[in-house]
Structure formats: C-alpha cells, structure tokens
Amino acid sequence: MTDVKFNDFDISDDIKIAIGDMGFDEPTSIQKLAIPEALEGKDIIGQAQTGTGKTVAFGVPLLEKIFIKDRSPQAIILCPTRELCIQVAGEIEKLAKHIKKLKILAVYGGQPIGRQIRALKKGVHIVIGTPGRVLDHIDRKTLDLAGIETVVLDEADEMLDMGFREDIEHILRFTPKKRQTLLFSATIPKPIKKITKHYQNNPKHLKISKQDMVVPQIEQYYFETKDKDKLDTLCRLLDIYDVKLGLIFSNTKKRVDYLVRSLKRKGYSVGGIHGDMSQNQRDKVMEKFRNEKINLLVATDVAARGIDVPDVEVVFNYDVPNNNDYYVHRIGRTGRAGKTGFAFTFAAGRERKILKSIQKHTKSKIKKQKIPSYKEIEKIKDNTILDEIRDSLNNDNLKKEMVLIDSLIEENYDSRQIAASLFRMVKS
Ligand code: AMP
Numbered sequence: 001m002t003d004v005k006f007n008d009f010d011i012s013d014d015i016k017i018a019i020g021d022m023g024f025d026e027p028t029s030i031q032k033l034a035i036p037e038a039l040e041g042k043d044i045i046g047q048a049q050t051g052t053g054k055t056v057a058f059g060v061p062l063l064e065k066i067f068i069k070d071r072s073p074q075a076i077i078l079c080p081t082r083e084l085c086i087q088v089a090g091e092i093e094k095l096a097k098h099i100k101k102l103k104i105l106a107v108y109g110g111q112p113i114g115r116q117i118r119a120l121k122k123g124v125h126i127v128i129g130t131p132g133r134v135l136d137h138i139d140r141k142t143l144d145l146a147g148i149e150t151v152v153l154d155e156a157d158e159m160l161d162m163g164f165r166e167d168i169e170h171i172l173r174f175t176p177k178k179r180q181t182l183l184f185s186a187t188i189p190k191p192i193k194k195i196t197k198h199y200q201n202n203p204k205h206l207k208i209s210k211q212d213m214v215v216p217q218i219e220q221y222y223f224e225t226k227d228k229d230k231l232d233t234l235c236r237l238l239d240i241y242d243v244k245l246g247l248i249f250s251n252t253k254k255r256v257d258y259l260v261r262s263l264k265r266k267g268y269s270v271g272g273i274h275g276d277m278s279q280n281q282r283d284k285v286m287e288k289f290r291n292e293k294i295n296l297l298v299a300t301d302v303a304a305r306g307i308d309v310p311d312v313e314v315v316f317n318y319d320v321p322n323n324n325d326y327y328v329h330r331i332g333r334t335g336r337a338g339k340t341g342f343a344f345t346f347a348a349g350r351e352r353k354i355l356k357s358i359q360k361h362t363k364s365k366i367k368k369q370k371i372p373s374y375k376e377i378e379k380i381k382d383n384t385i386l387d388e389i390r391d392s393l394n395n396d397n398l399k400k401e402m403v404l405i406d407s408l409i410e411e412n413y414d415s416r417q418i419a420a421s422l423f424r425m426v427k428s
Contacts, residue, residue, distance in 0.1 A: 004032045005027070009035050011035075018094060021094070030048040035060050045188065050155070050332060056095065057184075061150075071122075071123030076148055076150075077127070078130070078153050080158040080162050085108045105119050131159065149176075165191065183203070218340070221345070223368075224352065229348075230318060230346045248315075249317050249330050251300070251319040253275060256273075257274075270298060271294045273298075274299065275302050315330055316345075320347055345366065
C-alpha cells in the first residue's frame, strides 16, 4: 500500500503530467484508497478532512470521466463556503492544466449572478458551487443538471452544520439517478449517514486514520503567557522567525480587529478576515495574502474554514481554540506538501487546561517553549545582519560604494567607525 505511485493508477497522461507539475510524488492515504475505487465508478464516503489531499482524491476520477465535446455540466462539486469553492476550483484547474478546452466554473453567492449566467450559457463541464447559489441557478433554469455523471459533496458535515441539508437534497433530486456520488466529510454524524443512505449507491466507506489527518511535519510549541502579554510575545516571535507568510488565529471578531490594528501600528504588513466582513472585503484580503502582498493574516475559525494558502510558514494560535477539531484544522494550514511548518500556541490562564485536553485528544506533541527575551532577540538580529553583510561582501560588486566611503575616510573618519554607524542604521 505504502509504495503506490500516481503512475500505478489507470489515469491519463495529461493528468499524470499535471500532478508532476504540482510537485506531488506519492499519493496521500485518501488518494491511494479513493482514486482506484472512484475510477471503477463506485460511490464513496471519504472520511477525510482538509489537509489530507481529498481534493485530488475526487478531482482525478472526476476529470477522467469528462467528455470534452459535450459542453454541458457533467460534474458538480458542492462546497460549504465561497472560499472553499475558489480553492477547489483552483486545484481542479491545476489538475486539468493539460486537458484542452475543459471549462470549469465556480458559482457562489456574493458574486454578480449575471457573469455566472453568461459563463454557464457558453458551456461548462464542471460546476463548483455553494448549495444556495447552485439552487438559485437551477430555479432560474440557467443550470441544467440532467447530464450530471458525478456529484461531489465536499466537507459534507460543514454543509449540514451551515443548514444546507434541504438545499443539497433538492439539488441531488435534480441530478440523474444513474450518477456517481462522492461524499467527503471529516466526521460522519447521523444526518450524513441519512444522506448517504438515501443518495448513494452501496458506497465504500474509506476512513483515514488519525495519523494521516494531522499533517506530520509540523513542529508544535506553546508559550505560557498572560493575555495582556500575548501581543508582545507574538511580535517577538514574528521578528525572530522573520515570518514572510503567517496565519494568526483568534477566537473572536473583536480580537481579530484589535490584532490587525495593533500589528499595523507596529509596522507589520497585515490583514484580517472574519464573519462580519462582506464577501468582497474578505476576498480582497485573501487575494493579497495569496499574492504575498501582506505577510500576515489574522482570522477567526469560521472565516478561515477550508482556506488553502500554500507555503504558510507559521500558524499562531493567539487564542487556544475552543475545540480539538479547530486546533487540527488551524495547524493543518502549515507544513503542506512536504514542507516543515511551525504552530505556536499562546496559552493564558485557563487556556492551559484546554490546551492539555487538545493535546490528549489530538495526540499532538506540543512542546513548551520559553518566550524569547529581548536580549536573545537582539543577538539573533545582530547575527542576521552580520550574515547579510558577509553575503554582500562575498557576492556584490561594491566599487561604487567604496568610492563614497573613501570620501569619508578622507575626512579622517575611521573605517570601523563608519561600518559601525552603518550597522546601527540598518538595525534601526
Ligand atoms: P486538501 O486536503 O485537498 O485540502 O489538500 C491539502 C494540501 O495537500 C493541498 O495544498 C494540496 O495541494 C496538497 N496535496 C494534495 N495531494 C498531495 C500529494 N499527493 N502530495 C503532497 N501534497 C498533496
């Protein structure tokens, strides 16, 4: 099982090449289990959450079935949030990079419906949408599901939690009976079982073990601090690690706003997202973060649900999350695709107890770490500057600058003094 390769799957070369382009060598556990079964046309209950590679697990078999010449919707993927729709569409686009003329459309609330209608009219093969907006299109007769062969219910438990059960059932009834239904969900509570019983045909239940759920290459640390000292601790860590892309979680919208304001005041490049912001505002911030126009994103759990931002170096739990799943979800945003990530949790007062319980339930190894002192930070900063100077001395052509320094030496300044003055300028 462990040495299964993507090449072992009965999939087209176009997709194999795309997977190579994406940098994946070996399929993840859910991919090893789900891809062969789904390629055979079987219905699947994939018990796997974000961070396990589930999108590729359903994306590959779904793409294999698309008949390009027929430009009507053949697959529909339902997702709980607009952010997840965008993310899933992005991943499927990448998988389909070498499949010519394939059209994918994401439809979700908040975006002008006219644009979506025009795109649907032109013809699309795969629709990715939130249940509400998909239903809206069905009602307007702008989306015809008569030709659907594959339905994916992504993060099904989240969709039910958000009250989409009726919408989903409604949509499923518009699709042909003879279809393949792939359901992915981190948990399988009773209402999900009901859906699978009603709408799936003898589904295969594939469960991913706990170890596969938590991304292993994450170094997890916690810091004991007082609530009023959390901001200072955060800044110290941001400076020491020189964080280029970091995600900071806080438990309330108010605290997200407070953190964004405080960090901005201290000169950090930061944005925030939470449920009180309009979709448009949230999208803009996400776009900036994805393009690394801002280094830090502060978010609540709900706003960040399902977001996939590659290359997040550090996840900060500014507040200890209120439940175990949130912890796993949060830290799963780092350490992606074989890279090592860091997760730093700040625990004040009674949060320490909650963290202990999280540690026990998620079987995580969260090590206690001392908050670095200013002296230690100083030392690290000094060494970083010295390294940069060494690098420049070894690699840069400094002729022009040396002429300028000569003019200072002619004024009788000592070269060590000049260098020390420059060092201070760089540091401040
Ligand atoms: P998902 O669970 O679909 O949200 O995927 C989580 C992350 O894993 C995404 O960033 C994917 O691009 C990445 N991923 C998917 N499949 C693989 C794989 N076989 N090897 C490494 N990373 C992967």
